[in-house]
Amino acid sequence: MDMLKYKSLVEEGDLVIVYLDIRHMYPLTVKRDEVFQSKYGALKHNDIIGSKFGSCVSCTKGWVYVLFPTPELWTITLPHRTQILYAADISLIIVQLDLKPGSIVCEAGTGSGSLSHALIRAIAPDGFLHTFEFHEKRAEVAQEEFKSHGLSHLVKVERRDVCSDGFGIKRVADAVFLDLPNPWEAVPHAATAIKESGGRICSFSPCIEQVQRTCLAMQVSGFRDIVTVECLQRTLEVKKITQTIISFDKYDRVKLTPEANQKEKVEEEVEESNQEKPMKDGETVTHWTALPPLQSAGHTGYLTYASFLNFSESQ
Ligand SMILES: C[S@@+](CC[C@H](N)C(=O)[O-])C[C@H]1O[C@@H](n2cnc3c(N)ncnc32)[C@H](O)[C@@H]1O
Structure with a gap:
């Protein structure tokens, strides 16, 4: 298909x-x-x-x-062979790498191919994804999955250690994405893979110590405008809740000047006249509301992105 x-x-x-x-x-x-x-x-x-x-x-x-x-449904149902990236990070990665139909992208490692599917959809119909994975079985399975999903013409999985051996391509990529335990070792190779005219890089790391080393490597390798963000998705639950009205009139009020007292009285009258039915102290009201859940998914990782400017100018 x-x-x-x-x-x-x-x-x-x-x-x-x-x-x-x-x-x-x-x-x-x-x-x-x-x-x-x-x-x-x-x-x-x-x-x-x-x-x-x-x-x-x-x-x-x-x-x-x-x-x-769709790539979104594949991400939430695919067989996990590694940790994977989810929609919140994926969407930011695609925007920050400035991906569009025709873009050439390098990705390492392929892992379970969650991000790869979204990258392929973003660069289709005439872009290309070079994705690298040093684990033999994972590389094989990913290539088979891309084939059975009808994506082979847009992607090549290469079994390779990008930290020691680089990407094996020079000045062809519009963007490089890294999801590796030690991305800083791959950053100089990423600079070599990016087009003469420049391009974007993005690296995903769970720990801030990895981010620090990656930022330093990016700076040394000629990347500029380095930015690190954490993308947290918060779901709101729509619920009916019942609340008890508390009137604060019974509590001591701060002494106000006669003018301020008069102003407050007028404001209260306007407020009351705007209400359909004034609520009394102790009465309950039930209404729909949107609440953040008590527990929600927390930290996944940091995304560090940067630009590689014109190659000859950045030397
Ligand atoms: C966390 S997974 C990537 C998950 C992927 N982003 C996804 O959404 O499915 C990291 C992968 O990088 C691979 N890897 C680690 N170091 C590597 C290296 N130096 N070169 C190539 N692949 C590497 C691992 O084998 C692993 O499969």
Whole structure:
């Protein structure tokens, strides 16, 4: 299947995302006569074939949605072989690397290919991703996944240690992205890979000590405008809550001048006249509100990005 070309109907061999609810989604390659088991019972692959992407398909104890596999859905359902990057960081990386159709990008390491899928979509249809991974099995699996998602013409996975051996390409990349334990060792090689006319770099690291070393390496290698940010995503929960009205009238008030007293009285009257129904002390009111959750995902990592200016000028 071609992950970058949305189509209407599911065909045999397609990858679909089976959506049970917002927390339970599974990637599934549709194969005739096979059955997928979920908490809603058995889902026959034959019932998915020919159905519309986005539609409901019946199981023995309920129904599920079958969704088209976008890079975003792939990120939250892919089989993990490493830690991966998620949508909040990915979106900032794509903006900060200034990626667009036609961009040439170097990425290390490939890991589970979460970021790679989003990079490929951003640079399609005529860009190219050179992605590097020194772990043999991970490199192999990533290449197979790109092939089965119809992305092979936009990406090449190379098994290589970019810290010791560099990227093996000179002056071709518009942007370089690093998600490595020791990115500072790859930074000088990144400067070599970037185009003569200049380009962007971005490095993801969980620890501030890694960031410090990476920033220094960037400065020494000729990168400028070095910025480090942390991107935290906060979800608001929409809930109905009941609150008790507290009137502060009964508490001692600060002594005000007669003029200020008069002004406050007028303001209170205006406020009261604006209310549909004045609430009394101790009364309860129920309304919808948006609350930050008590617990939410915290630190993932720091993103450090910078520009590499015209190569000859930065020497
Ligand atoms: C955290 S994972 C990358 C995850 C990836 N960004 C994603 O979203 O799926 C880091 C990967 O870098 C690889 N790696 C570490 N050092 C490397 C090096 N010097 N050269 C190439 N790959 C390296 C590791 O094998 C690992 O798979």
